[in-house]
Amino acid sequence: MKKTFxxxxxxLALTACHHETLDERAKxxxxxxxxxxxxxxxINYTRTDSMTFENSSxxxxxxxxxxxxxxxxxIINKNNKKIIDGLKKGISDNTGIKSYIDGGLNxxxxxxxxxxxxxxxxxxxxxxxxxx
Numbered sequence: 001m002k003k004t005f006x007x008x009x010x011x012l013a014l015t016a017c018h019h020e021t022l023d024e025r026a027k028x029x030x031x032x033x034x035x036x037x038x039x040x041x042x043i044n045y046t047r048t049d050s051m052t053f054e055n056s057s058x059x060x061x062x063x064x065x066x067x068x069x070x071x072x073x074x075i076i077n078k079n080n081k082k083i084i085d086g087l088k089k090g091i092s093d094n095t096g097i098k099s100y101i102d103g104g105l106n107x108x109x110x111x112x113x114x115x116x117x118x119x120x121x122x123x124x125x126x127x128x129x130x131x132x
Contacts, residue, residue: 022103026060027053042114045070049112059106059125060097066121067114076111076121084124092131104128 020028030051040048042065049063069075076083091097091107111122 022099022105023053023055023058026100026105027055030060039065042067046111054108057106058104059108060100061108061110064109064111065114065117066111071113071115071121073113073119073121080122083122087124088126088131091126101128101131107131 030053034050034052038048038050045067047065047067049065051063052061053059054061065071066076087109092101106128107126109122109124109126110120113119113121
């Protein structure tokens with residue numbers, strides 16, 4: 001009986017000591033966000049369709065869509081640098097993801113057309129070093 005009790009306590013102690021890694025947390029939180037909020041409503045012609053975490057590259061991926069006047073490849077191409085600069089600032093200013101930035105995670109945006117969902121209008125990877 002005493003031996004069984006010690007084994008149960010040991011198992012509980014091991015379970016209690018497991019701390020979620022940053023990568024595990026990112027995977028869980030992106031999945032939970034997607035399930036709870038996605039797709040988001042369109043705001044300023046943009047919505048978030050889903051979020052995922054790619055373990056191999058340690059990248060949080062935002063899948064989004066552009067609508068209306070932003071749903072235009074020519075406009076996106078002409079404003080590519082402005083979009084990249086705006087997203088970069090948004091990432092670095094977002095206190096909610098500071099631990100991900102500090103932990104070395106990367107970010108990727110993949111934006112599809114609302115009219116033609118197979119069409120990728122914009123895609124950019126933000127390496128952690130360029131965000132800091």
